[in-house]
Amino acid sequence: MIKFSILIANYNNGKYFKECCHSLINQTYRNWEAVIIDDASTDNSVEIIESLIKNDYRFKLYQNDTNQGCGFTKAACMQYAQGDLCAYLDPDDALYPEALEKTAEEFIHKKDLAAVYSQMKLCDENLNPVSTYAGTKQIYNNRYFFNYPIQVAHFFAFTRETYLRTRGINPYLKNAVDQDLYLKILEQGEVKHLKEPLYLYRIHSHGISQDQAKQSAKDSFARIIHETMKRRGLKSINNKTVPEIFTSSQEIFELLTYQTNRMHRIISKIKVTLDNI
Template sequence: MIKFSILIANYNNGKYFKECYDSLMNQTYGNWEVIIVDDASTDNSVEIINSLIKDHSQFKFYHNSVNQGCGYTKRECMKYAEGDICAFLDPDDALYPEALEATIHEFIHKKDIVATYSQMMLCNDNLIPEKVFEKTREIYNDRYFFNCPTQFAHFFAFKREIYHKTSGINASLRSAVDQDLYLKILEHGNIRYIKEPLYLYRLHSNGISQQDAKQNAKESFAKVIHETMKRRGIQKINNKIVPEIFTNSREIYELLNYQTHKLHRLIKRIKVSLKM
């Protein structure tokens, strides 16, 4: 039976973890483990998590001695994972009960895929569903696909053996960590779209710090895309030269402007329909 590793990098999300935990305990698929790595939280996360998981051997809890950031902590999660299939779950989010079962089903019936992704449900601060994230769609994966503009996010699950064929999660990244992982995994095979929401994504109150975080993520994502272009040996994009050295995010995003044009999107939709 295929084993599923759910990976949780926690930092100061103790007040939300109970709903995350409950969603895992309610899964319809039984063969799973949860790897939690706490990044030196300053709230009561450790006490809350310990009190919930203490009687459940499927949960394994590790700690960073000092705060290391998202990239480092997610890489640590992968270090401890033993499952055939892995997926990250943020501690302030949750999964639908059938999330693991639906994902495993795809890997069983589509032997050639390296990953799956689903729709996700956007929720308010109380994790009450509001609407499906509308940008998620079926993609055509080639060396010029960078998930920019965003076409998939959660729930992303991947084969652990494929992860170990990549350079792994970049421990120095503090944002755009997931985007970097997506692009690395997609360089090794096909991906399957599950057209139903499996992931409950919590939208927090939109404060100034969140706006700053979004801008930092945009900058980090541009660096990730540039590194991906270099890793794939791409020297030109749509007849424009890829800069040898990253200087600013604007010139990277300008290279990909053509991917938002209607003709390009139409061609991609046709390619997607032909591969089905």
């Protein structure tokens, strides 16, 4: 039976962890482990997590001595993962009960899959579902796909073998870490979209400016896209030159404006349909 590694990088989200933990315990798929790394939280996260997982051997908790950031901590999670399949779950989010089972079934039925991703429910601070995120779509995966605008999102599962063929998560990233992972994994093989929500995404503020956070994430995403273009050896995109050196996020996103137009979307949809025949 395929083993699933759920990877959780925590920083000051202890008050939300109960729902995350219970959503794993309630999974219909039983062969899983949860690798949790606390990134030197300043709240009582460790105490809360320890109290919730103390009687379940499937949970493994590790701690960074000092705060290292999201990229470092998520990359470290993979070093402890022992499962055949891996997926990240944020400590303030949760999974639907059949999330692991339905995801694992796809890998069992199609051996050459590199990744499987689902739709997700956007929730309020109390994890009450509000709406299904509309952006998630079945993609046409090629070297010119950069997940801009975002179409691949949670719940994103991949084989450990596939991850080991990549450069892995950049440990120096502070933002857009998941996007970096998606693009690297998608370079390795086929991907399947499950057209149902398996992930509960909690929307809340940690008392920081959301506008600043969004801008920082946008800038990081642009840098990741530029690195991806360079990694794939792309010299031009839609007859526009890819810059040798990153100068601004606007310059990178302008290379991809054609991917948001109606005709490009129609062509991509047709290609996806043909691939699925």
